[in-house]
Amino acid sequence: MHVALEEVTEVISRFEDVIIQTICRLLIPPIQLFALYVIAHGHHSPGGGFQGGCILAASFILLVIAYDLQEMKRRMSEKVNIIFCSLGVIIYSGIGLLCMLLGSNYLDYGILHTILPVEPAEARSLGILGIEIGVGIAVMAVMVSIFLNIASGGEHEEAEEFKE
Amino acid sequence: MLITGALLIYATVDMPDWGDANSPANTHVSPRYLEKTIEETATPNAVTSVLGDYRSYDTLGETTVIFTAGVVCMLLLRRSQK
Amino acid sequence: MDTFEFIIGKYNYWVYIILMMIGFFAMIAKKNLAKKLVGMNIFQTAIILFFVSTGSKSGATIPIIEHGHGEAAHHAVTVAHYINPLPHVLMLTAIVVMVSTFGVALALLIILYRKYGTLEEDEIFDAIESARQEK
Numbered sequence: 189m190h191v192a193l194e195e196v197t198e199v200i201s202r203f204e205d206v207i208i209q210t211i212c213r214l215l216i217p218p219i220q221l222f223a224l225y226v227i228a229h230g231h232h233s234p235g236g237g238f239q240g241g242c243i244l245a246a247s248f249i250l251l252v253i254a255y256d257l258q259e260m261k262r263r264m265s266e267k268v269n270i271i272f273c274s275l276g277v278i279i280y281s282g283i284g285l286l287c288m289l290l291g292s293n294y295l296d297y298g299i300l301h302t303i304l305p306v307e308p309a310e311a312r313s314l315g316i317l318g319i320e321i322g323v324g325i326a327v328m329a330v331m332v333s334i335f336l337n338i339a340s341g342g343e344h345e346e347a348e349e350f351k352e
Numbered sequence: 353m354l355i356t357g358a359l360l361i362y363a364t365v366d367m368p369d370w371g372d373a374n375s376p377a378n379t380h381v382s383p384r385y386l387e388k389t390i391e392e393t394a395t396p397n398a399v400t401s402v403l404g405d406y407r408s409y410d411t412l413g414e415t416t417v418i419f420t421a422g423v424v425c426m427l428l429l430r431r432s433q434k
Numbered sequence: 435m436d437t438f439e440f441i442i443g444k445y446n447y448w449v450y451i452i453l454m455m456i457g458f459f460a461m462i463a464k465k466n467l468a469k470k471l472v473g474m475n476i477f478q479t480a481i482i483l484f485f486v487s488t489g490s491k492s493g494a495t496i497p498i499i500e501h502g503h504g505e506a507a508h509h510a511v512t513v514a515h516y517i518n519p520l521p522h523v524l525m526l527t528a529i530v531v532m533v534s535t536f537g538v539a540l541a542l543l544i545i546l547y548r549k550y551g552t553l554e555e556d557e558i559f560d561a562i563e564s565a566r567q568e569k
Binding site: 353354356357360361381382383385386387389390396397398399402403407410411414417418420421422424425428429 | 447448451452454455458459462463497498499500513516518519520522523526527530531533534535537538541542544545
């Protein structure tokens with residue numbers, strides 16, 4: 189039986205597509221969980237806001253590479269992305285303003301022990317945690333936004349290079 | 353390029369050795385950060401406590417930088433649909 | 435010997451300076467704009483590594499205080515046991531600045547490519563000159 193070379197390569201490329209899509213579908217939730225773990229454990233192990241935000245953005249970019257650009261737009265649309273960009277900076281400055289409203293200097297978390305039932309040293313630790321969450325959200329949203337703008341060249345509705 | 357490289361290598365003669373514990377970079381203010389990080393911030397990770405508490409203003413400027421870069425990319429590349 | 439100890443003590447700086455010069459050479463000697471951008475990235479990475487290497491101490495561990503939580507939290511910390519956390523903090527900021535400039539530079543390259551159709555430096559200069567002389 190004579191099978192043409194073009195048919196064989198087409199079947200192989202479709203088969204590779206299925207492999208990549210299945211593996212990415214299995215891998216992306218653990219990657220996001222690991223990113224949240226890195227952000228939350230910034231106090232006791234290497235990590236923090238910037239590192240966890242980059243890993244979270246990498247999971248979304250993996251979704252774009254394995255599937256279509258429109259698939260990722262369905263999970264996180266452009267409007268939600270822009271809201272997350274500013275939300276991170278607002279959380280950061282908001283904690284600083286809250287410390288200033290309570291009577292101390294800007295971004296001086298020691299004063300938070302008056303509203304939370306912890307000691308002043310623990311209040312600083314919680315302030316650092318809040319800041320890292322804000323930074324992680326901002327870094328994730330900006331990295332995904334830069335990738336979307338550069339990969340599609342600005343026209344988000346007709347993204348040709350990722351359509352199969 | 354070779355002249356710049358030669359000048360830079362000549363400048364490293366004065367610099368402290370690799371792994372020196374008494375160099376000026378290691379003895380100015382970082383011993384204070386390492387000693388006081390548990391009792392003042394309850395954070396064993398010295399890098400996070402310096403980044404988030406002792407030098408948190410720089411981290412605010414940092415977040416502003418990456419936010420500005422995201423906005424600039426959006427402004428440069430988005431075209432309004434005609 | 436004295437020169438041998440001198441080389442052992444300084445060779446990390448020399449390696450990073452060689453990496454810096456490779457990136458510098460790519461930035462000034464290549465004609466393609468994308469290659470210049472890659473050279474800039476190499477240069478910035480070499481500078482970050484250089485700064486981080488100035489904060490190391492021989493025989494020391496990472497700057498996370500061991501047994502730092504719980505009942506043994508208030509005991510004296512030997513500073514010489516942990517490496518200097520300050521260059522790591524400053525270089526975190528530098529890495530984020532590196533990523534931001536790379537993203538903005540790529541966006542500018544896309545706009546240039548759309549307008550002139552090429553990414554070679556001398557062809558773009560010729561196109562600008564001829565557009566100016568037509569006016």
